[in-house]
Amino acid sequence: MSKIPVMEIFGPTIQGEGMVIGQKTMFVRTAGCDYSCAWCDSSFTWDGTGKHLITQMEPEDIWTKLKQLGGSGFRFVTISGGNPALIKNIDGLVDILKKNGIQIGLETQGSKWQDWFYKIDELTISPKPPSSRMITDFDRLDEIILRISRQNISLKVVVFNDEDYDYAKKIHQRYSEIPFFLQVGNDDCSTTDDDQLMMTLLNKYSWLIDKTMVDDEFQNVKVLPQLHTYIWGNKRGV
Numbered sequence: 001m002s003k004i005p006v007m008e009i010f011g012p013t014i015q016g017e018g019m020v021i022g023q024k025t026m027f028v029r030t031a032g033c034d035y036s037c038a039w040c041d042s043s044f045t046w047d048g049t050g051k052h053l054i055t056q057m058e059p060e061d062i063w064t065k066l067k068q069l070g071g072s073g074f075r076f077v078t079i080s081g082g083n084p085a086l087i088k089n090i091d092g093l094v095d096i097l098k099k100n101g102i103q104i105g106l107e108t109q110g111s112k113w114q115d116w117f118y119k120i121d122e123l124t125i126s127p128k129p130p131s132s133r134m135i136t137d138f139d140r141l142d143e144i145i146l147r148i149s150r151q152n153i154s155l156k157v158v159v160f161n162d163e164d165y166d167y168a169k170k171i172h173q174r175y176s177e178i179p180f181f182l183q184v185g186n187d188d189c190s191t192t193d194d195d196q197l198m199m200t201l202l203n204k205y206s207w208l209i210d211k212t213m214v215d216d217e218f219q220n221v222k223v224l225p226q227l228h229t230y231i232w233g234n235k236r237g238v
């Protein structure tokens with residue numbers, strides 16, 4: 001048995017965030033998280049509300065489903081969650097994807113390690129700022145980042161307020177050699193008023209840009225929105 005708890009499989013869509021923003025990709029979203037961020041936009045993966053959606057799947061079945069949805073029109077799969085790093089069996093899925101010439105992206109927060117991280121092509125670590133109410137274990141994060149430092153990795157911190165911004169700077173300074181992304185926080189993950197949401201998010205993006213541009217301590221940084229929210233709002237599975 002090498003099953004993986006899957007919450008949703010979707011795509012093709014664009015990667016809306018971070019180091020490979022705009023990339024055509026399929027998504028595999030796993031269930032369960034060791035964190036419970038105050039503003040998690042995927043809380044259905046861990047708060048019980050999506051329990052009925054969880055399917056225990058063999059890696060081969062996930063590959064079959066990906067091909068069903070994406071046909072032969074994709075070369076990239078992003079694994080997100082929840083925290084996929086809780087799941088040892090993702091190793092089997094990674095091997096199947098590699099064998100079929102698929103590039104793999106991973107979204108995780110840097111709280112857990114798996115050896116299959118070594119096989120990920122584009123690895124995003126997203127440590128959580130104070131507004132999330134999570135506490136970063138820096139010894140653990142140091143260890144993980146050291147292990148993957150020769151791979152294609154990036155750090156991405158979501159910013160909601162000044163305190164988060166200061167935390168982001170601390171992360172950037174601690175791991176100054178690693179490509180660094182600031183990401184706009186979405187504090188209304190339930191609204192269906194897409195126009196209002198876009199206005200709010202654009203204003204926040206503008207605030208974050210203004211702040212970063214005059215900050216000499218942020219020299220080499222990329223400031224990004226969650227692009228998919230501009231197109232599809234809070235819609236799930238896109």
Ligand SMILES: C[S@@+](CC[C@H](N)C(=O)[O-])C[C@H]1O[C@@H](n2cnc3c(N)ncnc32)[C@H](O)[C@@H]1O
Nearest residue numbers: 039040041042081082083107108109126185186
């Ligand atoms: C849902 S998480 C899943 C992967 C992993 N648990 C993590 O947090 O990195 C995927 C990405 O969405 C970001 N995210 C979650 N909620 C958000 C929100 N309300 N606004 C902006 N980004 C958010 C996370 O910081 C992370 O970078």
Ligand SMILES: Nc1nc2[nH]cc(C(=O)O)c2c(=O)[nH]1
Nearest residue numbers: 014015016017080107228238
């Ligand atoms: N289009 C799109 N891009 C994303 N980038 C990271 C996502 C995530 O939830 O991990 C995500 C997502 O859910 N959709």
Ligand code: SF4
Nearest residue numbers: 033035036037040082
């Ligand atoms: S670590 Fe990621 S999935 Fe887990 S609660 Fe935070 S944002 Fe959500």
Ligand SMILES: [Mg+2]
Nearest residue numbers: 041042080226
């Ligand atoms: Mg998301």
